[in-house]
Amino acid sequence: MSGQFLDLFIIFFATIFINNIVLTYFLGICPFVAVSREIPTALGMGMAVIFVMFMTMAINWPLNQLVLVPFGVEYLQFLVFIFVIATFVQIVEIFIDRFSPVLYVNLGVFLPLITVNCAILGVSLLFVLREYTYPQSLAFALGSGIGWALAITAMAGIRQKLRFSHVPKGLQGPGITMIIAGIMALAFMGFAGMVNLN
């Protein structure tokens, strides 16, 4: 049993640092560039992503395993997964609007953006390719979400500091964000030797 737990922990840990979903797999870059100007907004978006990523994985895995595979219609994965994501996000929006107006104001703007965040759909597609079990998929989703939130918050921290630096005109905005992301990716590559994930 402990072997299984260690396996899950390795997936979880590796996904946050070594195979970081943004810096290694380039998923969720558009919002990563767009929402990383200030730390509070970045954190808010990060939290929302973790939540949606985990929950949609929790739904998509059984849906794939129990419905799509038995009927031999795996090729419908794209359609089904994106539908689940869109519906889930919509329901979450209604839920938050009802029970926490404050949270809705802070988070609510991000929710429609999350539906097209390729990271969310990406993890659902990846678990299929990697043939993860249910616990593995959940660990993967949680790790991916946290990894994404970590990357975007770190980026926001750096960009906030960058406001007082002189950035060449052509690089301002997305240009310098790319360069910073590249340097961050380099840094994260340093984690590569820690765990061998095959």
Add this chain to the structure above:
Amino acid sequence: MELRQTREWKIFYEGFWKNNAGFRMMLGLCSTLAVTNNLVNSFTMSLGVIFVTCSSSSMISILRPIIPPRVRMAVFMMVISTFTIVVDQVLKAFYPTVSAALGPYVGLIITNCIVMGRAEAFAISNPVFPSFLDAFGVSSGYAFSLLMIAAIRELLGFGTMFGMTVLGQWWTPWVIMILPPGAFFVLGMYIWLLRSISGEES
């Protein structure tokens, strides 16, 4: 009327160059960074994106009169997903190596903001042929940016272009070009180059 002046050319030109998806609008970045470490993959992805964007924009434009406004996002997603599935299945069947190399990124064409963006911004309120042109312009502009980035990354990272050796044994490959940091740096450099040339403010 001269070709340059026609409305059709304008639609195409604006989509391809003026509002270039990859370099200026910052759309579809995920795929841009992921598949551009070699030209074959980039080329395949380009064709895939062009196909999905053009066919979904055209289809949505045809279906314009019967799409209820409240559920139009859902309809867009259905149409786009369906065409993406087609691309994915074709690749899996006829070009399995490329399909495996592209991995989940084919499916991610669905969330590529370009496709959804053209549907929402143009196809839903314009006739079929202009929608097709707009889609073709934007997606080929995107393809162009993919190929430009991949050219540098594959050349410097492997010494090859389209798998054929260009730079001989004397070239020590810049491995970083193939790795994630390289992707970010090359894209950043291109953005810098283009913005400096066109003298744009960010």
Add this chain to the structure above:
Amino acid sequence: MEFFVPVIVLSCIALFLGILLVLADKFLADYGECRLIINGEKEFTVRGGSSILSYLTANKIFIPSACGGKSTCGLCKGGVVSDVGPLLPTEKPFMTPKEITDKVRLLCQVKVKEDTEIVIREEYFLVKEFKTVLEAITPLTHDTRLFRFKLVEPAEIAFKPGQFVQFRIPKAGEERAYSIASSPNSPNIVELVVRLVPGGLYTTYMFNKLKVEDTIFLTGPFGEFFLREDTNDPIICVAGGSGSAPVRSIITYLKEKDSQRKIISFYGGRTPKDIYFTEEYNELTRNMKDFTHIPAISEPSDGDSWSGEKGLITTVMERYLQNVAGHEAYMCGPPIMIKYAYMALEKLGIDKNRIYFDEF
């Protein structure tokens, strides 16, 4: 048979998700009955969950709004007394710091979830929705037309010259504001001057689809830009583009009242083709006590037979205006024209508070 499997599976999943969504909407988004109290006078009981603006419109209280609730026009402002939560990011760009302290909100963004008290301008209570029929289309230039609407229900409109109405295309979510070009002394018609904007949603509709005898809904009157009648001081009018509309309303009204006020009116266009209402203004010049109309073109060319003023309207103004410190000024046109004309009028000594303008 195999063909149907994916269709059925997909449909079942879609159906299931759809049901979930409907349930969530029904049970979670149901806020019960709430009271909406306006200016402490009017009260409506509504089913909560939608924006304040939607309830106002449903109850025939019309406030300016052009974008259909997308928070892109910033026109639907009102004071919200009750606590409805912090200012939304969609509202922030449109609010001045004073408005924020005064609890002014965009009424299309604030939702009613419990009893809510708001304050709106008293004039909005006078705004009505008019069912009208298009009576005539008169071309004025190659890209500008005069549309005359006959009021059906209610049959008469009361407004001050200079105000505007909101025009709603059937089936469109948005509205557009157009100044009334006719005088309030003809209360059963409304004339609008519309200039074709290439690619513009509304003007394209009005030029290509709208036909005589079509039914159109107009809402109004709105606007802080109108003729002040508490004085007999001379008036300067400056107009450009379709800004001729409210100015025409003001001048025609004054003529019908037999006003003795001195009026000097400037109109700026680019070429002689863009100048209109020439016959009408010539007649007004003959029949009014002291009315002068000065059209000017800013792009003269050797071929045309223009004998009038040439140059930018602000330069032309300076040639004609001397000793005008006690005048009132009414301006309507593109923002850049307003900006320079405003500066020119200030330089001529006109009191800032007596310069009224309406910019597009």
